[in-house]
Amino acid sequence: MLKRHEVEILLKAGHPKTEVARLSGVSLRSVKRIAEESSVVHVDDAAERAKRQIGRPSTVVNFRKPILEILQQTPDLASLEILRRVREAGYEGGKTAPCRPERRQPR
Numbered sequence: 786m787l788k789r790h791e792v793e794i795l796l797k798a799g800h801p802k803t804e805v806a807r808l809s810g811v812s813l814r815s816v817k818r819i820a821e822e823s824s825v826v827h828v829d830d831a832a833e834r835a836k837r838q839i840g841r842p843s844t845v846v847n848f849r850k851p852i853l854e855i856l857q858q859t860p861d862l863a864s865l866e867i868l869r870r871v872r873e874a875g876y877e878g879g880k881t882a883p884c885r886p887e888r889r890q891p892r
Contacts, residue, residue, distance in 0.1 A: 788809060788810075788811055789819055789825055790825045791809050792805055792809050792811055792815070792816055792819045792820075793819065793824055793825060795808060795809060796816070796819075796820055802816045802817060802820065843882065844876070844877070844878040844882060845876070845878065845882040845883050848871050848874060848875075848876045848883060851870070851871060851874050852867065852871060852883055855867055855870055855871075864880065865880070867883065868880050868883060871883055
């Protein structure tokens with residue numbers, strides 16, 4: 786997001802697009818695209834990513850409810866057992882995403 790702002794400032798200062806690309810380290814194609822889009826209003830990257838749905842969707846989001854039910858029934862259950870049960874429900878991902886500590890409810 787800050788690179789985009791840098792490109793906008795250089796363009797407003799009157800630098801040619803080729804020079805902006807060289808100075809900012811951004812491709813000429815990106816400079817041209819940024820020149821055509823609206824300017825940066827804020828630099829809250831997390832909010833922008835959520836708003837534009839940037840990034841790979843979570844594989845765990847569809848299994849959040851079963852994981853929470855398992856943790857409510859047996860909060861001290863080992864993470865491998867949680868993974869085994871969620872895989873029975875159709876989860877195909879790895880252990881890290883469904884068993885991260887911040888996903889667990891406080892005891």
